Amino acid sequence: MRTYDYDFFVMGAGSGGTRAARVAAGHGARVGVAEDTYLGGTCVNVGCVPKKLLTYGAHFAEDFEDAAGYGWTVGDCHHSWARMVANKNIEIERLNGVYEQLIKSAGADIHWGRACLIDRHTVDVGGRRFTAEKILIAVGGWPFVPDFPGSEHAITSNDAFYLPELPKRVLIVGGGYIAVEFAGIFHGLGAKVIQLYRGALFLRGFDDDVRTFLAQEMIKKGIDLRFDAEVQSVTRKDNGTFLVDITNTGTIETDLVMYATGRKPNTADLGHDAAGVALDAHGAVVVDGDWRTNVDNIYAVGDVTNRIQLTPVAIQEGHALADALFHPSGKTVSYDYVPSAVFSNPEIGTVGYTEAEARARYDGVDIYRSTYRPMKYTMSGRDARGLMKLVVARDTQRVVGLHVVGPAAGEMTQGFAVAIKMGATKQDFDATIGIHPTAAEELVTMRTPVPNPEQRARS
Numbered sequence: 105m106r107t108y109d110y111d112f113f114v115m116g117a118g119s120g121g122t123r124a125a126r127v128a129a130g131h132g133a134r135v136g137v138a139e140d141t142y143l144g145g146t147c148v149n150v151g152c153v154p155k156k157l158l159t160y161g162a163h164f165a166e167d168f169e170d171a172a173g174y175g176w177t178v179g180d181c182h183h184s185w186a187r188m189v190a191n192k193n194i195e196i197e198r199l200n201g202v203y204e205q206l207i208k209s210a211g212a213d214i215h216w217g218r219a220c221l222i223d224r225h226t227v228d229v230g231g232r233r234f235t236a237e238k239i240l241i242a243v244g245g246w247p248f249v250p251d252f253p254g255s256e257h258a259i260t261s262n263d264a265f266y267l268p269e270l271p272k273r274v275l276i277v278g279g280g281y282i283a284v285e286f287a288g289i290f291h292g293l294g295a296k297v298i299q300l301y302r303g304a305l306f307l308r309g310f311d312d313d314v315r316t317f318l319a320q321e322m323i324k325k326g327i328d329l330r331f332d333a334e335v336q337s338v339t340r341k342d343n344g345t346f347l348v349d350i351t352n353t354g355t356i357e358t359d360l361v362m363y364a365t366g367r368k369p370n371t372a373d374l375g376h377d378a379a380g381v382a383l384d385a386h387g388a389v390v391v392d393g394d395w396r397t398n399v400d401n402i403y404a405v406g407d408v409t410n411r412i413q414l415t416p417v418a419i420q421e422g423h424a425l426a427d428a429l430f431h432p433s434g435k436t437v438s439y440d441y442v443p444s445a446v447f448s449n450p451e452i453g454t455v456g457y458t459e460a461e462a463r464a465r466y467d468g469v470d471i472y473r474s475t476y477r478p479m480k481y482t483m484s485g486r487d488a489r490g491l492m493k494l495v496v497a498r499d500t501q502r503v504v505g506l507h508v509v510g511p512a513a514g515e516m517t518q519g520f521a522v523a524i525k526m527g528a529t530k531q532d533f534d535a536t537i538g539i540h541p542t543a544a545e546e547l548v549t550m551r552t553p554v555p556n557p558e559q560r561a562r563s
């Protein structure tokens with residue numbers, strides 16, 4: 105029998121890799137982990153965590169304004185970008201330490217350096233070689249910037265978290281999660297923001313009412329949304345600002361060009377060829393339903409597989425894989441009804457099917473929809489509204505989609521996601537007593553379906 109240095113070697117100490125390493129070590133496996141950048145991966149360092157902290161930071165601007173309606177006199181407010189970033193960095197370092205402790209206390213070894221596959225049982229980490237019976241690829245993804253004249257001037261979300269100062273004018277390109285979230289952050293902190301999207305309406309894949317509603321609310325706040333527009337070139341002026349040539353718009357001048365045009369799997373120098381691991385056309389590691397690659401002792405979880413790019417999904421995958429390999433329990437990961445939130449301003453919470461997806465999937469669909477003025481704004485006078493929407497399969501009356509735009513949409517959606525995952529029907533929602541006064545009670549008190557699109561068009 106061949107002996108290996110490790111039972112399990114994990115490439116990448118992000119969300120999925122760390123969980124897999126800890127759980128495997130907890131089951132008694134000898135585990136090595138390689139990481140070349142930072143413990144905690146994208147989420148902890150340049151993703152969910154710092155993004156949420158900056159979102160909190162940006163929100164104070166509205167909170168100070170709203171306070172006036174409640175009798176507060178708030179003096180001159182000043183924001184220090186540098187102080188916020190420094191404090192954010194302290195928190196991230198604390199979390200890096202927590203991750204280190206979690207891995208080490210589970211009994212796994214951390215090896216610093218870039219991990220590269222040498223063959224199906226050997227990994228090189230900065231010149232040191234380790235053999236392992238089983239290997240997990242959990243190296244995540246990296247922001248992608250398309251090629252265009254001047255693309256070298258564009259920053260990505262990775263850089264945005266470490267800017268030395270807040271730019272006065274920001275151009276954000278892209279129409280996904282990251283683009284709308286950073287539009288809200290920069291705008292809230294006082295920058296003049298233009299967000300550019302190549303299609304007719306951003307957030308492709310989200311419910312159409314949500315997309316339209318968010319666009320309206322962002323415009324009301326003063327964010328300049330430009331759809332059906334693309335950057336042709338970026339030129340840097342001597343004074344450090346940028347001239348951006350945009351289709352349908354002409355040239356604009358800005359202090360920062362940020363691209364949020366998606367993320368690509370981090371497989372460029374993975375050594376997949378040497379080990380015989382297959383990638384798809386987008387460079388993602390191809391896995392089966394058990395996260396196994398075409399090489400039967402090599403597995404992959406999380407963003408490197410380019411499936412659902414969400415931290416909690418990667419964590420569940422890592423956990424389930426480690427269980428399956430070292431302490432089989434039969435548990436697996438369900439990819440149905442995965443909830444998510446977009447921390448735009450206002451926030452989006454969503455779980456299940458959009459109206460369009462449900463209409464394509466079910467014979468009949470009932471839609472319940474309501475817009476509301478968040479109670480907090482009645483006294484503050486803020487001109488902002490929220491949206492609640494339920495998508496119900498008519499024959500079973502199962503609630504198959506829930507979409508919220510407004511304050512705390514993510515918090516709300518997490519709770520409702522349990523009910524929806526369990527198969528709650530509209531009658532279950534109706535039978536649930538609302539909590540008054542909350543915004544969420546609207547989701548259990550909507551009684552009359554809105555007309556279907558044809559009826560809406562006729563009326």
Ligand code: NDP
Nearest residue numbers: 250278279280281282283302308364365366367413445446
């Ligand atoms: P997304 O894939 O969500 O969006 C990418 C955007 O860029 C789309 O609007 C896309 O347009 C556009 N785009 C792609 N290529 C080009 C191009 N060549 N030129 C112009 N525009 C282009 O990526 P993000 O970077 O926003 O986020 C990556 C992933 O990270 C998300 O999918 C999400 O899973 C995850 N994430 C989750 C968060 C959360 O849970 N709150 C927060 C942040 C990220 P089109 O639609 O036309 O293709």
